[in-house]
Amino acid sequence: MIRDRTALEERIASLLEAPAQAENPLYEPLSQLWEAHHDMMRRIDRISRISDAYQSIAKQREMSLAERLEKQLRQLEKVARISDRYQQMMHDLNKALRQASTHDALTGIANRRLLGERLKEEADRNKRYGRSFSIAMLDVDLFKRINDQHGHDVGDRMLVELASVLETEVREQDLCGRWGGEEFLILLPETDLDAAQQVIERVRERVRELTVRVDTELLMVTVSAGIAQQIPGESYSRTISRADLALLQAKRLGRDRCELASETAV
């Protein structure tokens, strides 16, 4: 096809160049057609060149856009990944903070704050459902003597061991915490005085079996306890006060014993 066209073009060019054809009536229109043909060819050439250039620009742009998109996607993935890790870190720190703010640093059992929260919940529950709870206040007998004779380190060890016994011996639903110094509070939900006394006497029995070795000496402790059962309508702080009074009574009556609070005396 191309060869045919080239042959035809050569033939026409030579015809137009031949002087003998100058007088031919076809010479004029043919030479005009010849020029128009060349013009058309040049145009087609230009159009293809421009079109090719555009196409290559568009191609380049598409490639750079794809590249940028891929980079952005990679960055987005990385931001999300790092952000997730920061959030996980914050979450864990929050958990640790919550644990630290609700537990005693020395013994690891509940601290006064957590006891306060739970006491309030129990008091509210009691108000709604009429389920009474009991509170036991426990105090280590003659603890000052241990501190004075063996130093605070031994005193602290004693408290840690004691807290561990208390926590092991209370029932699953009870909450045992350090109220302060050598004083512990045990919250016994939905428990009346008699049942509470059984639990606390068992706890006191286990404490009596506890020994802490200091060099060659074996230290033992006893605890006194006062128990009060919440009276409907009574605030939990008043119940605590009554348990405290019962504890004081136990101390006065010679320590290492458990006293029950009367319903009226505060």
Add this chain to the structure above:
Amino acid sequence: MNDFSIAGTQSSPAIRGDWAQGLLAMQGDSYPENSYELFHQVFTWIEAYLADAGRPLHLELRLLYLNTSSIKAMMDIFDLLEAAHLAGKAVSVSWLYDQRNERVVELAEEFKEDCTFPFDVVSHD
């Protein structure tokens, strides 16, 4: 261009740019309300330093918590450093962490992943 410093708050890091020493230091938590504005200043300073100073640039970071927009901003800053490094400029980063918070190490390593310039993750007291 000159030195600049932004006082830290509870939610935004303390930032200090020392032109003469070629040092940019950032310290603290970063979850600012205006993180774009805040990091824009840092970005502009680094760009200007890299363009004009003709000396090495060192970043000293003691960052703890970063929110998502701060993470994005830090990645943009590291991209800027990476480009400068590939262009033959001396840039480096030290990310300092408290030994009590080892998890910052993992996070700093994540940032470091795509960087080919010197990037140290070191503990401080």
